[in-house]
Amino acid sequence: MNPKKRNMMLNLAAILVLILFLVYANRNLGSYNIRVLNLCAIYAILGMSLNLINGITGLFSLGHAGFMAVGAYATALLTMPPAVKEQNFFLEPIVPILANITLPFPVAITIGGFFAAFVAFIIGAPVLRLRGDYLAIATLGFSEIIRIVITNTQSITNGALGLKSIPGTTNLWWSYGIALLTLYLMFAIVNSSYGKAFKSIREDEIAAESMGISLFKHKVLAFVIGAFFAGVGGGLLASLQGAINPLMFRFILTFNVVLVVVLGGMGSMTGSVISAFIVTSGLETLRVLDEAINIGPIQMAGIPGLRMVVFSTMLMIVVIFFQRGLMGTNELSWNRLFQFFEKRFSKKGVSSK
Amino acid sequence: MTLLKTNAITMQFGGLTAVSELSLDIAQGEIIAVIGPNGAGKTTAFNMITGVYKPTQGTIEFAGKNITGLKPHLITKQGMARTFQNIRLFKDLTVEDNLFIAQHLHLNANLYQAMFRLPGYKKEEKHILEKTAFLLEKVGLSNLAKEKSSSLPYGLQRKLEIARALATDPQLLLLDEPAAGMNPKETEDLTHFIKNIRDEFDLTILLIEHHMQVVMDISKRIYVLDYGVTIAEGTPMEIQNNERVIQAYLGVDEDA
Structure with a gap:
């Protein structure tokens, strides 16, 4: 069998295994575990979207929380039934246009994504002229501006009160379906001529420009696509949590996504997926550390925050030993896996002689 | 037919004039060299032609079109490509x-x-x-x-x-010190290579180079810059015997 066909079959097999796992998880796992699994997939989407901007195109953006907020609010407002909206907006009534709109979840989430992309386009035009640290600060600033605007537009977003009772449509099928779709689309972009142009901007802006690549067009393009998926991820998150407020979308949220990208490897989509699972489930499993510990004679009162200390230490170790993240700029692929195992086995063969 | 023509382009950085009234005139198919001591403004001239800098004065015409102040990627699209001094x-x-x-x-x-x-x-x-x-x-x-x-x-x-x-897919190729850091054998290969691609791809070549062997061997005409000013222009023969060029750049033989 030729490698292309083999990889295709293996991809299908992997998706099938994933589906079986999700069926199993839906039936047998508790709501807490399912929630963590959902979060893993959402962080994978967010990680991939930021990776397109930071890792592939090399634009150090810290504005992800802002785009997520836009997507989350758009999705929430478009899916909430009129009665729920009335309950929420008790201080100031909601603007009439939004009061009676109720759209199906997939439509709402797509509109949320496009809305986030539109905001990114407006922001990107002036901001993407900056480079490096300056770009980071400017995008961070815009992300805060988005949050402040949301806090103060009482009749549209319900301001600091946030939105409650958002229909909880997000389930494993939605989050993993969209995560898979995102992974596919990201690979399609990265492997196309446009993806190579993005990478060339990361490698050397001056050379890229003198090779005829319009820096502005391609930077904005990457920024807008990244923001689209951030908006979609935000929408999923809103629907999963059932309640959102502006304080959720502070810098710390962006930081979590940056962490996923850096740990997975800047420029590796599969790396982002892997690290999204490690970071999200790691933070949850380490919760044990915050509780009181009783091991036979050793008894300790719970130290809240200990898990963050342990987690940060683990992160430092990873960053020291894998300076370019778990995957670097490489992608996990079947070819690479096969090569890896072939090497392993041939090595063993030599040493056994 | 003239492919590239710069009309007295000048580049000033604050009070410093890096290139002053440079007028190049390059016909299709020629190999032209720009030489001069370090800091003479050769790379600045390249940067103006390729759109990295916008000249403070003067205009640049490429294939009959005015390209002054155009962005680098648009200039490349018109058919001009370059390499860099430090790869x-x-x-x-x-x-x-x-x-x-x-x-x-x-x-x-x-x-x-x-x-x-x-x-x-x-x-x-x-x-x-x-x-x-x-x-x-x-x-x-x-x-x-x-x-x-x-x-x-x-x-x-x-x-x-x-x-x-x-x-x-360029018409004009700008090479910024292509032989820098090469040994004599590599340099000789490169000379052949440049001539070959000129013929095969129907190119016009403008190069900056310090290896006089390469310059004298392949260029049809040479422009000499010193402190941003064009001090000489001519065939390799003329340049080698030009007093000012010898003083400013090529150097006087001490024994003579």
């Missing part, structure tokens, strides 16, 4: 991808067509890959196509950079 390859990408990217500017397919590999894009991609293979063959890098470009030895990196410039 600027896309280091982390493969040799092949370096050449692929240089052809992206001529792509007609939009992102949507490219993502989903629709027929229009596929056809263009096939053409790009064919040209990539052809150029790799030309510069003798076919067997290194999948290697990271930063892993190539220095001489080959220089060649790859020239190949990358060729991939943009």
Whole structure:
């Protein structure tokens, strides 16, 4: 069998295994575990979207929380039934246009994504002229501006009160379906001529420009696509949590996504997926550390925050030993896996002689 | 026929005049060299021509069109490509991808067509890959196509950079010190290589170079800059015997 066909079959097999796992998880796992699994997939989407901007195109953006907020609010407002909206907006009534709109979840989430992309386009035009640290600060600033605007537009977003009772449509099928779709689309972009142009901007802006690549067009393009998926991820998150407020979308949220990208490897989509699972489930499993510990004679009162200390230490170790993240700029692929195992086995063969 | 013409272009950085009233006139098919001591403004002149800097005064005409102040990527699209004094390859990408990217500017397919590999894009991609293979063959890098470009030895990196410039389909090629850091053998190869590509790709070449052997061997005419001012212009023979050039750059033989 030729490698292309083999990889295709293996991809299908992997998706099938994933589906079986999700069926199993839906039936047998508790709501807490399912929630963590959902979060893993959402962080994978967010990680991939930021990776397109930071890792592939090399634009150090810290504005992800802002785009997520836009997507989350758009999705929430478009899916909430009129009665729920009335309950929420008790201080100031909601603007009439939004009061009676109720759209199906997939439509709402797509509109949320496009809305986030539109905001990114407006922001990107002036901001993407900056480079490096300056770009980071400017995008961070815009992300805060988005949050402040949301806090103060009482009749549209319900301001600091946030939105409650958002229909909880997000389930494993939605989050993993969209995560898979995102992974596919990201690979399609990265492997196309446009993806190579993005990478060339990361490698050397001056050379890229003198090779005829319009820096502005391609930077904005990457920024807008990244923001689209951030908006979609935000929408999923809103629907999963059932309640959102502006304080959720502070810098710390962006930081979590940056962490996923850096740990997975800047420029590796599969790396982002892997690290999204490690970071999200790691933070949850380490919760044990915050509780009181009783091991036979050793008894300790719970130290809240200990898990963050342990987690940060683990992160430092990873960053020291894998300076370019778990995957670097490489992608996990079947070819690479096969090569890896072939090497392993041939090595063993030599040493056994 | 004149391909590139600069009309008294001047570049000032604050109070410093890096290049003053440079007037180049390059006809199709010529190989022209710009020489001069370090800091004479040669690279600044290149940067003005390729759009990295906008000249403070003067205009640049390329193939009959005024290109003064145009962005670098648009100038490249008009048919002008360059290499850099300190090699600027896309280091982390493969040799092949370096050449692929240089052809992206001529792509007609939009992102949507490219993502989903629709027929229009596929056809263009096939053409790009064919040209990539052809150029790799030309510069003798076919067997290194999948290697990271930063892993190539220095001489080959220089060649790859020239190949990358060729991939943009230029009429005019600007080479910024192509022989810098090369040993005599590599330098000689390079001289042949430049002549070859000129003939094969129907190019006009403007180069900056310090190796006088290369310059005298291949250039038809030479411009000499010193402190931003053009102090001489002429054939290699004329330049070698020009008093001012000898004083400013070539140097006086102490024994004489």
